[in-house]
Amino acid sequence: MTTRRLQAALLRWYGRAQRDLPWRRSPTPYRVWVSEIMLQQTTVAAVTPKYEAFLQRFPSLVSLASADEDEVLKHWAGLGYYSRARNLRRAALAIVADHRGVFPSEFDAVLQLPGIGRYTAGAILSIAFRKPFPLVDGNVIRVFSRLFGLRGRAKDPGFVKKIWPLAARLVPTKNPGDWNQALMELGATVCTPDSPSCGACPVAKHCVAFKKGLQDALPLPEARRKPVPVRWTCLWIEKNGDVLLWRRSDKERLLKNLWGLPEAGRIAASPGLRIAAASHAITHHALTVELREATLHPGVITPPEAKWVPRAKVRDFLVSSLWLKLLRK
Ligand code: SF4
Numbered sequence: 001m002t003t004r005r006l007q008a009a010l011l012r013w014y015g016r017a018q019r020d021l022p023w024r025r026s027p028t029p030y031r032v033w034v035s036e037i038m039l040q041q042t043t044v045a046a047v048t049p050k051y052e053a054f055l056q057r058f059p060s061l062v063s064l065a066s067a068d069e070d071e072v073l074k075h076w077a078g079l080g081y082y083s084r085a086r087n088l089r090r091a092a093l094a095i096v097a098d099h100r101g102v103f104p105s106e107f108d109a110v111l112q113l114p115g116i117g118r119y120t121a122g123a124i125l126s127i128a129f130r131k132p133f134p135l136v137d138g139n140v141i142r143v144f145s146r147l148f149g150l151r152g153r154a155k156d157p158g159f160v161k162k163i164w165p166l167a168a169r170l171v172p173t174k175n176p177g178d179w180n181q182a183l184m185e186l187g188a189t190v191c192t193p194d195s196p197s198c199g200a201c202p203v204a205k206h207c208v209a210f211k212k213g214l215q216d217a218l219p220l221p222e223a224r225r226k227p228v229p230v231r232w233t234c235l236w237i238e239k240n241g242d243v244l245l246w247r248r249s250d251k252e253r254l255l256k257n258l259w260g261l262p263e264a265g266r267i268a269a270s271p272g273l274r275i276a277a278a279s280h281a282i283t284h285h286a287l288t289v290e291l292r293e294a295t296l297h298p299g300v301i302t303p304p305e306a307k308w309v310p311r312a313k314v315r316d317f318l319v320s321s322l323w324l325k326l327l328r329k
Pocket residue numbers: 143146147190191192196197198201202203204205207208209210215
């Protein structure tokens with residue numbers, strides 16, 4: 001009975017308080033999928049304009065599958081974690097090849113697609129197909145930790161494992177997508193990491209942490225991880241209006257498989273004046289990059305990773321925000 005009251009209270013609140021977000025309008029499997037992939041590790045504010053532009057360029061799964069990888073990466077520029085964009089395209093190709101271009105509606109088939117894990121499969125199946133599959137993300141972990149008074153760290157895999165069965169038990173057969181979105185919406189707008197707004201919370205009377213005054217203590221704080229410092233010197237090599245770019249391999253620690261400016265030492269060139277510098281954070285790395293003008297040594301043959309690109313086209317290739325910061329300078 002309490003579960004039903006909890007569900008009803010949260011769903012009622014979601015019905016009136018949900019934010020108007022573009023992916024919530026006409027939630028087709030394709031639109032939900034693209035939004036969920038974009039929203040992994042990226043804020044709603046950063047995703048919203050990119051999502052609209054991406055959908056304009058790739059309005060359907062087939063249009064995404066027909067595009068080449070560089071084109072997809074270009075429209076992903078600024079969102080980071082570029083393997084997500086590659087997997088999105090690979091999954092679109094797999095759906096065209098194995099499911100005649102129609103997004104599968106079975107859990108196992110969805111889970112087999114590149115870049116789709118249990119969370120994303122649950123989101124697509126519950127929101128777009130209205131199937132009662134649970135999902136667990138950072139917001140849901142925080143809300144459940146407080147609501148049920150569960151002690152644990154939100155990023156501890158053992159703690160996350162305990163949340164899944166709870167989420168599965170609570171997801172209703174009617175409106176499972178709204179329920180899952182309501183939980184995430186509550187975590188994003190009311191039950192926030194710092195200073196949750198318990199006074200405005202629709203489920204406060206069901207909440208263990210609120211009753212015990214533990215809302216600021218749960219979930220338990222994460223152990224802080226120190227960022228790893230990384231320094232690069234990169235080269236701006238220009239000849240007859242073309243600039244030398246470098247495709248980073250999939251063995252790189254950072255920005256793998258993306259076009260960038262060549263790092264000093266990778267090609268025989270003499271570095272000259274420093275023309276720009278920038279700092280950039282990428283997944284626990286604090287990257288400091290300086291950019292120097294450089295000239296190639298006479299007779300150097302450019303390797304296959306390198307490519308001369310007209311100066312005006314350079315921005316189309318350098319999609320990471322790191323390069324955009326440097327180019328702006
Ligand atoms: S009462 Fe406070 S701590 Fe509990 S779910 Fe609501 S916002 Fe979170």
